[in-house]
Amino acid sequence: MRVLIAGGHGKIALLLTRILADRGDTVVGIVRNPDHVADVRAEGGDAVVVDLEQATVEELSAVLTGADAVVFAAGAGPGSGIARKDTVDRGASELLADAAEAAEVRRYLQISAMGLDRADDPSMDEVFAVYLRAKDAADRDVMARAGLDWTILRPGALTDDSGLGLVTLGEHVEPGWVTRADVAAVLTGLLDRPGTAGRVYELVGGDTPIEEALGTVA
Numbered sequence: 689m690r691v692l693i694a695g696g697h698g699k700i701a702l703l704l705t706r707i708l709a710d711r712g713d714t715v716v717g718i719v720r721n722p723d724h725v726a727d728v729r730a731e732g733g734d735a736v737v738v739d740l741e742q743a744t745v746e747e748l749s750a751v752l753t754g755a756d757a758v759v760f761a762a763g764a765g766p767g768s769g770i771a772r773k774d775t776v777d778r779g780a781s782e783l784l785a786d787a788a789e790a791a792e793v794r795r796y797l798q799i800s801a802m803g804l805d806r807a808d809d810p811s812m813d814e815v816f817a818v819y820l821r822a823k824d825a826a827d828r829d830v831m832a833r834a835g836l837d838w839t840i841l842r843p844g845a846l847t848d849d850s851g852l853g854l855v856t857l858g859e860h861v862e863p864g865w866v867t868r869a870d871v872a873a874v875l876t877g878l879l880d881r882p883g884t885a886g887r888v889y890e891l892v893g894g895d896t897p898i899e900e901a902l903g904t905v906a
Contacts, residue, residue, distance in 0.1 A: 690714040691879065692755045692793075694784050695762025696735055697724035699848065700799060703872035704759065705733040708879075718751065718762075740780035741772075748787035757795035757879055758788045760826075773819045781826035789835040795885070796836040797878055799871070800827050802844050802863060802890050827888070837885035839878050843871045844892040856894030857901040864892035877902040 691708055693701045696717020705715045709732025717728040717735045728735035736751055740762055752758060762780050781798065788796050800823050806812060807820040830838045844864045851869030856862075874891055877898060878884050883906045894901075 689756045689879070690716070690754060691757045691759060692716050692718060692752055693733075693759045693761055694718045694740060694780065695760070696728050696733070697721070698761050698763065700846075700868045700871050700875070701759070701761040702727065702731050703869055704761070704875055705731040707872055707876050709733055716751075716755075718748075740783060741775045743783065745783065745786045745790055748783060749790035752787050752791040752793050755791070755793045757797065758784060758793050759875065759879075760784050760796070760798045770815055770818045773815065773822050776822075777819060778822035778826045778829075782829050785830055785833055785836060789833065794835070794837045795879070795882070796830065796838045797875060798827065798830050798838065798840045799875070800840050800842045800888075802842045802892075804842075831888075837882065839884045839886075840888040841871070841875060841878065842888065842890045844890070846871070852893060853898055854893065854895055855898055855901050856892050856896060857889055857898075857905055859887070859889060859905075861890045861892055861894075864894075866891055866893045870898065873898050874902065881906040 695701050697719045708715045715733035717733050718738050719735050720739050722737050725735040760781050804820050804824040807817045827840055844866050847865055847867050849867045851867050855870055
């Protein structure tokens with residue numbers, strides 16, 4: 689399988705790259721900073737430098753041509769302001785989806801977030817509220833596309849702890865924490881299960897082995 693990962697230098701993306709590369713898949717990370725290419729290669733993938741806030745659909749679709757699947761793992765990240773929450777978390781997702789359709793790459797996985805309905809909570813931090821709205825808009829855009837076999841994964845609060853291999857996965861789960869390593873492992877399982885196309889899943893740490901959890905939703 690040839691997999692393109694947008695936001696290829698992100699923590700989940702690098703973990704996913706290692707898992708896929710170790711089992712023999714070809715992984716290409718899309719990165720904005722040329723200095724990040726070496727980090728992607730160190731995990732067994734290759735990398736291409738594309739600024740998702742500046743690229744055209746034509747430029748990006750040329751990169752995606754020949755891929756079997758695309759994963760949107762990009763994000764403006766902590767410390768970014770309101771403008772980049774929209775241009776990356778929403779705009780880059782829509783650009784990638786446009787490019788995937790243009791390149792005829794149907795399989796599309798999107799990393800989103802739980803709790804998108806909290807954006808209108810008056811106690812919510814303004815920047816985080818914009819982030820939630822951007823993620824919600826990106827998800828709605830992807831779900832409306834008949835040209836993609838999309839799956840959206842909405843993990844809970846993320847940690848850098850070692851993966852436990854135990855999760856709770858479903859259409860609606862109680863809020864909680866989940867390791868980035870376990871998110872990467874679940875993404876791998878979703879890539880392997882075309883029957884999960886057209887579904888939105890929430891994910892937190894739990895008591896069920898990942899393979900068993902995937903088997904109940906596929």
